Amino acid sequence: HVVLDILQNFTLFATDKKHRRIKIICRYQQYEGANLMVARVVKGYPKKGLIWHFQGSGKSLLMVFAAQKLRMHRKLGNPTVMIVVDRIDLDTQITATFNAADIPNMIGAATRQELQSLLAADTRKIIITTIHKFGEADGRLNERSNIIVMVDEAHRTQEGDLGRKMRDALPNAYLFGLTGTPINKRDRNTF
Numbered sequence: 001h002v003v004l005d006i007l008q009n010f011t012l013f014a015t016d017k018k019h020r021r022i023k024i025i026c027r028y029q030q031y032e033g034a035n036l037m038v039a040r041v042v043k044g045y046p047k048k049g050l051i052w053h054f055q056g057s058g059k060s061l062l063m064v065f066a067a068q069k070l071r072m073h074r075k076l077g078n079p080t081v082m083i084v085v086d087r088i089d090l091d092t093q094i095t096a097t098f099n100a101a102d103i104p105n106m107i108g109a110a111t112r113q114e115l116q117s118l119l120a121a122d123t124r125k126i127i128i129t130t131i132h133k134f135g136e137a138d139g140r141l142n143e144r145s146n147i148i149v150m151v152d153e154a155h156r157t158q159e160g161d162l163g164r165k166m167r168d169a170l171p172n173a174y175l176f177g178l179t180g181t182p183i184n185k186r187d188r189n190t191f
Contacts, residue, residue, distance in 0.1 A: 006031065009069045012061075014100040024101070026065055030058050034066035041148055041174050042075055048175040050154065055180040060097045063150050063178065067126050068103065070148055079146040080119075082173075083128045084166065086157045094152065095128050109133060116141055119169075131157045134166040147173040155179045 010026035026034075033051045040049060053059055067081045083098075085091050091108070098106050109115035109129040118127055119141040131151070147170055154177025157163050167175065 005035075009072075010034070010065050012064065012101045014102070016100070024061065026061070027058055029053055030062040030065055033062050034069055037066045037148075037150075037176055038069050038073060041070060041079075041146075042073065047173075048177075050177045050179065052179050052181075057180070059152065059178045059180065060094055063094065063152070064098060064101050064103060066150065066176075067098075071105065071126065076146050078124045079148055080122075080124055080142075080144070081126045082147065082149045082170075083126065083152065084131050084149055084157075085128075085152045086131050088130065090152060091128060091130050098126070098128065112136055131162045131166060134162055134169055137165050137169040139168070140171055141169040143172055145172040149173050149175050151175065151177045153179055153181075155181045 006026060010031055012024040014022055014024055016022050033053070037049065037051075040046060051059075051062070053062070063083055067083065070076060070079055070081050073079075083094055085094055095106075095108055103126065105124075106126040106128065107118065107123070109118055109127055112133045112135070115127070115129050115133045116137070122142065122144070149166070149170060151158065151163075151166075158177060167173075
């Protein structure tokens, strides 16, 4: 069962910087993290989680594997998967990772208006955006329950106004934070 799951959902063919095709197979922490995310969404609860992996462990690829498996899961009814980052350079990096892996049905929301339009139109794709585009969101943008949000570097954005506005805009979404920075339980409440 594990081998078939890895072959079907955790093996990618990507293009490297020299334009060569390479095969990427998940690391154990990517396999476990993505499958736990999918299991929570399929089960329906808990609707949030925090994945803390050390820097360089492949959080971007974990998001690729999880997004693909979530999008293809029959029980989820063609969900929207959102990848949310907090800096333009991370947006560029994660978009490049998804593009190199030839991930279909992916779109970047370049402006606040574009993000709001995608959510209002009930777009069923992988949407990559920055947290700042939720800054002027007023109220709910989409109330569907099969929206799954993965927030990269969640420790930096989820305590303040931007995190609150994102959660208010997507009140029924599943929220998964990914971070490489330790979080002190007494100081922070990331989700």
